[in-house]
Amino acid sequence: MRNLVYTGFMSLDGVVDSPGGGPGEEHRSGGWVVKDLDFVPEAWSLKAEELTDTTALMFGRRSYEAFAGVWPGSEDHAAYKELPKYVVSATLSDDAIVDGWGPITILRSTEDVAALKEGEGGAIFIHGSAELAQRLSDAGLIDQYNLLVFPVLLGAGKSLFGRADRDKHMLTLRESESYSNGILKLVYDVRR
Secondary structure, eight states, X not given: OOOEEEEEEEETTSBOSOSSOOTTSOOTTTTTTTSSOOOOGGGGHHHHHHHHHEEEEEEEHHHHHHHHTTGGGOGGGGGGTTSOEEEEOSSOOGGGOOTTSSOEEEEOSHHHHHHHHHSSSSEEEEESOHHHXXXXXXXXXXXXXXXXXXXXXXXXXXXXXXXXXXXXXXXXXXXXXXXXXXXXXXEEEEOO
């Protein structure tokens, strides 16, 4: 069985959208990851550590469209270029798939994601994709959360966690670290 890992930047009040400020998810605090914060290299070490564990990537449609326009030619994301990618979307057409960015498969439902998890292979990492993460969390499909929590309260934006009335998910803290600029690294496993 494959692990499904959500990885992302999150404000203290749970917002995960517009960390770099980009099209489609703007609010007046967009770009909050790079604004008003001292750069501390070790605070980004989680991202380098994830490269070792990532065997595939998963996106919702909007995040796929945003990343597909940048990551294929990005030096910072070169290690991801040939990895398999899964886009969970009921609306993305086959002709919208980007060429030259490794194998890309469209999954049409949460059930398709569950079936993928049952197969062989390593960890699948979800980047961005707040709405997808909420759906998959509500369905009990996310196994781990890798979060860099920033010392900012945004008040607006998409939350990583939905407000659905569902069974609680207990988490076990696997790893944590705090950095001099106020960022917290939190790695949680979902208890089954």
